[in-house]
Amino acid sequence: MSAFALALSAAPAAADIFGDWDADGDAGINEGELNQGVFGSYDRDESGEIDETEFGDLDDDLGDHGLFDL
Ligand SMILES: [Ca+2]
Ligand SMILES: [Ca+2]
Numbered sequence: 001m002s003a004f005a006l007a008l009s010a011a012p013a014a015a016d017i018f019g020d021w022d023a024d025g026d027a028g029i030n031e032g033e034l035n036q037g038v039f040g041s042y043d044r045d046e047s048g049e050i051d052e053t054e055f056g057d058l059d060d061d062l063g064d065h066g067l068f069d070l
Contacts, residue, residue: 012020021029021037029037042050042058050058061067 017037018029021033023033023036039050040046042054044054044057045051063069
């Protein structure tokens with residue numbers, strides 16, 4: 001399997017992310033769940049803070065061709 005195919009297969013599907021972020025399981029993501037979901041996705045070391053490296057990952061995802069560049 002190529003590295004690209006491997007990366008694609010490792011990326012979680014939107015439905016999986018939705019289920020993870022919907023903490024109370026009510027089939028909706030409220031503001032708190034969204035904030036916690038996004039924050040938790042980038043606070044990779046679970047320090048309770050986004051450090052510069054983690055913020056760089058967020059910046060990459062927000063930029064062109066990033067995760068949120070739809
Ligand atoms: Ca919910
Ligand atoms: Ca952190």
